[in-house]
Amino acid sequence: MTLLLVACQSPTFHVAEGTASTTGEQTSGIAGEGGGSGTQTTTGGGGTGVVANHCSNDVKDDDETDIDCGGGTCVDCVDGLACDSDDDCWNRGCVDGRCVTPSCVDGRMNWEESDVDCGGSCERCGTDEHCNENAQCASNVCTARTCDEPSCSDGKKNGSEADVDCGEACGTPCPLQAACASDADCESEVCLNDVCSTEACDNGNTDAGEADSDCGGSDCPACDDGSDCQMDTDCASGVCSQGTCQAASCSDGTRNQNESDVDCGGPCGPCPDLSACTQASDCASRACADFICQRPTCSDPVRNGSETGINCGGPGCPQCGVGSACNVDGDCLTNACSEGTCTEQSGG
């Protein structure tokens, strides 16, 4: 519910200052399925807007850079079509004369990136690169739209800290149950299974406070599946049922086994829109940005929603160029879909 509220309050796309005038056009465009109708009248999808005659005659003429798109008067060209400048392209990227799909390696700031090829669904940004939120920074700290250097007092686990602002690297040992890499990271000077523990967690006995032998409770690492337990937090899986730690599953209502959100992503099936994600494959939309599964749009780097090609076709996006996949004639700029591919129109 929280995620839904957040989504309602803010647009799907975050546009950095200074580029809003160009990038904003595409991002406020047509959302994938069930999306808004922002700029529908100016897209190639047969909208109701006033469009110059030469923009709908299935011929590349006037100032168009490809058939009925690009130039100053027609709709922007979708990915793969010919262009002269970035402004000819729906996704504002013209490389070697073709409109390109945004990516994390194209040397330009596009899609959800907060700086060139970082942030959003790309690698986190380094120190001094631009950001809109903490999650876009390697340091996990974004101040005044710039990623900070990691520090031992920023309240985040970053740099070479064992856990938040502690460990050998900070000169401040970590408390019990914090993450650790070596004994030196821990106040207790005992690091067991990468968790700061006590000697009692390593003696083969079920000491006071432990849920089972050397595990659970407030001091020791969590217990393996099948161990005795009193509460969910005693178990590595996070699931204690009838006194026994249960194996993690994709249907246990608990985020475990590297799931990106509860029972989805990671080893489970893809997550619905607005779930947490760490990579594109976690999402049904195959679009993960700022660690949230994005709704399909016509300006993300993937074919999703009802698109037949990347960011084209279907009821919500611009029509596709020749060679793109299609389902019906209307998916194609040429209005000719033959055997699943947009073709040059045969008749006049």
Ligand SMILES: [Ca+2]
């Ligand atoms: Ca990029």
Ligand SMILES: [Ca+2]
């Ligand atoms: Ca820190």
Ligand SMILES: [Ca+2]
């Ligand atoms: Ca689960």
Ligand SMILES: [Ca+2]
């Ligand atoms: Ca898309």
